[in-house]
Amino acid sequence: MRRYLKNTSSIGLSSPLLRRHIPMVALIQMLAVAEYLSFHRAALALDTSQSSVSARIKALEEDLGIVLFDRNTRGVRLTEAGRRFVDQVENAMEILNHAIQTAEVQARGEEGELRIGVYALTTGCFLDRLLERFHGNHPSVRLHITEGTARDAQIMLRERRVDVAFMAQTHQIPDLHSRVIWRDRLMVALPANHRLTAQADVEWRQLAGETFLVRHSGTGPQIHDLIVARAAGRWLTPTILRVDVVRSTLLSMTAAKHGVSLFVEEAAAATTANVAFLPIRDEPETIAFSVVWSPSNRDPALMKLLTLATELR
Incomplete structure (x- = not known):
């Protein structure tokens, strides 16, 4: 009593x-x-x-x-x-x-749930390590993961269907907060016996004649725009094949010689048989990855996740 x-x-x-x-x-x-x-x-x-x-x-x-x-x-x-x-x-x-x-x-943000939008989730990548660490620190906060494009994530943030989203590249969105939390080097994924795999790296011009495999979901739209931007004014835009598959299937299609694809370097750590990853020597900058959230969302668990993301950056 x-x-x-x-x-x-x-x-x-x-x-x-x-x-x-x-x-x-x-x-x-x-x-x-x-x-x-x-x-x-x-x-x-x-x-x-x-x-x-x-x-x-x-x-x-x-x-x-x-x-x-x-x-x-x-x-x-x-x-x-x-x-x-x-x-x-x-x-x-x-x-x-x-x-x-x-x-x-x-x-106090020690219990509840967080709804998280992601572009993809690869074992061992920065985002995977971040969410694993957060879950270890706050096991009573349930994490609900939704995969989609940056456009999908922005809509879900505005509709409060997700609390936070992780997106490729930088974003200046008037009604949302955004912060770059890590960067990674761009790599091209090639079939293991491709003629370019004998080199240590490649240049964009060497890829002009290739067929690029690009996902509809995740970072696919941004990868598509990047390929078009790099070709603009220098050579004809390469053939870009949009495919509605997950990341692992995209790699399998690359291994089967349906085309080449683009990933960041941390994806190369999860080695796939019959796929080789090479850096693009004349790619002018690393790829930024941002965390995006609504300024009106002051959920304590969200604040803890943002703090941890900054600490691990």
């Missing part, structure tokens, strides 16, 4: 307790008297006066229209009606106490 002694605020506007003008402190004092079977010892435990406890219990009995305690020279004992009432109030206090603790945990 002692764990309830500090919960002395009144409760909900629709509650019979409030309609009958029964404050929470009266119930807490009643539970104390029921535990100690003494107004004096209950008052000591609550750090208040015996007269205050006695007056509140009497007022509570009048409000309820029942006698909770038999008082006599030998002490205090619960009536049958009082015992039943105390049992039910204790159960209600357990529920209320659990609700308060749950709210406090969620307010």
Whole structure:
């Protein structure tokens, strides 16, 4: 019972307790008297006066229209009606106490859920390590992962269907916050026996005659635009084949000589048989990856994830 002694605020506007003008402190004092079977010892435990406890219990009995305690020279004992009432109030206090603790945990970002939009999730990549570390630090926060394009992610952020999204490249979005959290080198994935695999690296011009395999989802739209931009004004835009497949299937198609594809260097760590990764020597910059979120979303778990992303950057 002692764990309830500090919960002395009144409760909900629709509650019979409030309609009958029964404050929470009266119930807490009643539970104390029921535990100690003494107004004096209950008052000591609550750090208040015996007269205050006695007056509140009497007022509570009048409000309820029942006698909770038999008082006599030998002490205090619960009536049958009082015992039943105390049992039910204790159960209600357990529920209320659990609700308060749950709210406090969620307010600290230690429990709840995060809905995360990703372009892809590769074992061992920065994003995979980030989410693994976050889950290890906050195991009670459930992570819901949704894969899609940057455009999909922006729509879901605005509609509050995801809390945060990870996207390739930098983004200046007026109604959303964005921060670059890591960069990686661009690589071309080639069939293992491709004529260019004898080289240490390649140049964009050497890829002009290739068929590029580009996913519809994930970073596919951005990869498509990058290929077009690199060809512009220098040679004809290469053939670009849009495929509706996951990353692993894209690599398998590359291995089977359906075309070449583009990845960042961390993807090369997850080596796929019959695929070779080469850096593009004249690619002018590394590829940025950003975390994007709504400024109106102040979820504590989200703030913890953003902090961890910055620390691991």
